Amino acid sequence: MIIEVKDLRKSFGSNEVLxxxxxxIAESEVVCVIGPSGSGKSTFLRCLNLLxxxxxxxxxxxxxxxxxxxxxxxxxxxxxxxVFQQFNLFPHKSVIENIMLAPxxxxxxxxxQARERGRALLKKVGLAEKENAYPGSLSGGQxxxxxxxxxxxxxxxxxxFDEPTSALDPExxxxxxxxxxxxxxxxxxxxxxxxxxxxxxxxxDRVLFLDxxxxxxxxxxxxxxxxxxxxxxxxFLNKIL
Amino acid sequence: xAEGILxxxxxxxxxxxxxxxxxxxxxxxLYYTLFISVVGLAIGFVLGAFVGLGRISRFKVVYALATVxxxxxxxxxxxxxxxxxxxxLPLIIQYTLPSVLAGVIVIALNxxxxxxxxxxxxxxSIEKGQTEAGRSLGMSRHMTMRHVVWPQAFRxxxxxxxxxxxxxxxxxxxxxxxxxxxxxxxxxxxxxxHFNAVEIYTTVALFYLAITLTLSGVLRLVEKRLESRS
Numbered sequence: 001m002i003i004e005v006k007d008l009r010k011s012f013g014s015n016e017v018l019x020x021x022x023x024x025i026a027e028s029e030v031v032c033v034i035g036p037s038g039s040g041k042s043t044f045l046r047c048l049n050l051l052x053x054x055x056x057x058x059x060x061x062x063x064x065x066x067x068x069x070x071x072x073x074x075x076x077x078x079x080x081x082x083v084f085q086q087f088n089l090f091p092h093k094s095v096i097e098n099i100m101l102a103p104x105x106x107x108x109x110x111x112x113q114a115r116e117r118g119r120a121l122l123k124k125v126g127l128a129e130k131e132n133a134y135p136g137s138l139s140g141g142q143x144x145x146x147x148x149x150x151x152x153x154x155x156x157x158x159x160x161f162d163e164p165t166s167a168l169d170p171e172x173x174x175x176x177x178x179x180x181x182x183x184x185x186x187x188x189x190x191x192x193x194x195x196x197x198x199x200x201x202x203x204x205d206r207v208l209f210l211d212x213x214x215x216x217x218x219x220x221x222x223x224x225x226x227x228x229x230x231x232x233x234x235x236f237l238n239k240i241l
Numbered sequence: 242x243a244e245g246i247l248x249x250x251x252x253x254x255x256x257x258x259x260x261x262x263x264x265x266x267x268x269x270x271l272y273y274t275l276f277i278s279v280v281g282l283a284i285g286f287v288l289g290a291f292v293g294l295g296r297i298s299r300f301k302v303v304y305a306l307a308t309v310x311x312x313x314x315x316x317x318x319x320x321x322x323x324x325x326x327x328x329x330l331p332l333i334i335q336y337t338l339p340s341v342l343a344g345v346i347v348i349a350l351n352x353x354x355x356x357x358x359x360x361x362x363x364x365x366s367i368e369k370g371q372t373e374a375g376r377s378l379g380m381s382r383h384m385t386m387r388h389v390v391w392p393q394a395f396r397x398x399x400x401x402x403x404x405x406x407x408x409x410x411x412x413x414x415x416x417x418x419x420x421x422x423x424x425x426x427x428x429x430x431x432x433x434x435h436f437n438a439v440e441i442y443t444t445v446a447l448f449y450l451a452i453t454l455t456l457s458g459v460l461r462l463v464e465k466r467l468e469s470r471s
Contacts, residue, residue: 049377051373051376051377074376074379074380074381075379077376077377077378077379078378078379079379080377081377081378082373082374082377084370084373084374086370088368088370088371088373088374089374090371090374090375090389090393091393092392092393092396101378101380101388101389102375102378102379102380105380105384105388106378106379106380106384147374150378151377151378154378154379
């Protein structure tokens with residue numbers, strides 16, 4: 001198991017957002033996390049690369065326990081790509097510079113190697129011609145595809161997606177999902193927090209349903225969407241489908 | 242009552258051409274004003290950058306030291322700081338600082354405190370998502386600050402920094418009380434000996450204005466250059 005989560009709890013002050021999550025994710029698995037807003041699904045995702053401190057419990061990524069005090073978190077994060085709802089591209093850097101930065105600084109790639117890798121990734125996400133553009137001049141869908149390319153440039157073993165299409169105009173959602181689908185088919189291990197039930201059903205190997213900080217139910221997309229066992233899952237699906 | 246009214250004749254009646262004779266003395270003063278401004282602000286900026294980052298440090302001691310420094314400087318007048326460093330400090334350290342060095346120290350320490358607050362504000366104004374994006378790529382705290390947050394924050398610092406630079410340049414005039422031979426110090430020497438206060442002090446004022454207007458112009462150019470790159 002490349003990701004193992006044991007009794008993960010997370011509190012903000014007295015507010016317990018995650019109340020004991022257990023799950024494990026295998027290599028090349030695509031896991032979609034769904035649930036109502038405020039259910040803790042983004043917090044869960046952010047605990048996987050320690051963007052949120054873990055209150056108690058354990059997260060083990062590829063053999064590294066994130067709660068181990070001796071852990072060098074930067075090294076683990078380099079293996080985990082993350083894509084944010086708000087893209088978070090670096091606005092003062094061009095598209096290619098956005099992609100080249102971390103490989104050069106963290107992986108010590110030369111400028112030429114980083115540029116070559118960046119160009120290949122831009123081609124892959126269909127934005128080869130935008131190499132020298134600045135993020136501010138791109139559409140949301142293009143920005144998110146650059147953000148995916150930027151994460152992939154570190155050649156991560158895992159990709160985390162935090163509602164990657166929620167900030168996009170509806171007509172731009174498809175281009176981002178298409179890139180993610182390609183990635184899934186190449187065997188990338190992916191954890192995707194999403195409201196795109198079509199994507200979860202089609203691309204996901206497994207769906208986790210979170211509500212109130214609890215992992216209420218999990219199963220294959222067919223199990224969750226066509227035959228949910230828990231009433232909370234049924235209620236949620238009734239509201240959105 | 243005619244002598245109470247400002248007329249063109251009265252203004253022209255002064256010996257404006259005679260100022261030329263005293264330009265070397267004033268230029269010597271201008272040199273010190275510029276020297277102390279440039280060196281003092283350069284040190285002040287470096288100091289301010291570190292102290293400003295200290296104000297957002299997770300280390301409590303660093304934060305406390307930075308805060309104490311800023312509060313002391315902001316809470317006392319520059320004039321008092323200058324007098325203290327030049328006349329009081331030597332009695333404590335048993336060493337008399339040359340007045341120009343004391344002047345540089347005053348401008349550096351004083352501007353450093355205000356620049357620290359400018360730096361802190363600018364760095365904190367950069368969205369948290371930028372840091373998260375940098376860190377999630379495996380970049381260290383330091384790398385993320387240097388390559389992601391700082392360049393963006395720096396752009397936001399330019400207008401308030403320009404303000405502070407202008408204030409500090411004008412503050413150098415107070416250093417005349419600690420005998421720094423800068424612009425207004427020289428002006429007072431000349432005016433006292435030649436009874437041409439109107440001509441000399443007007444010229445001195447124009448010199449200050451020339452420096453600050455040039456600086457404003459340069460800063461506007463820098464801002465435009467940075468803007469066009471994104």
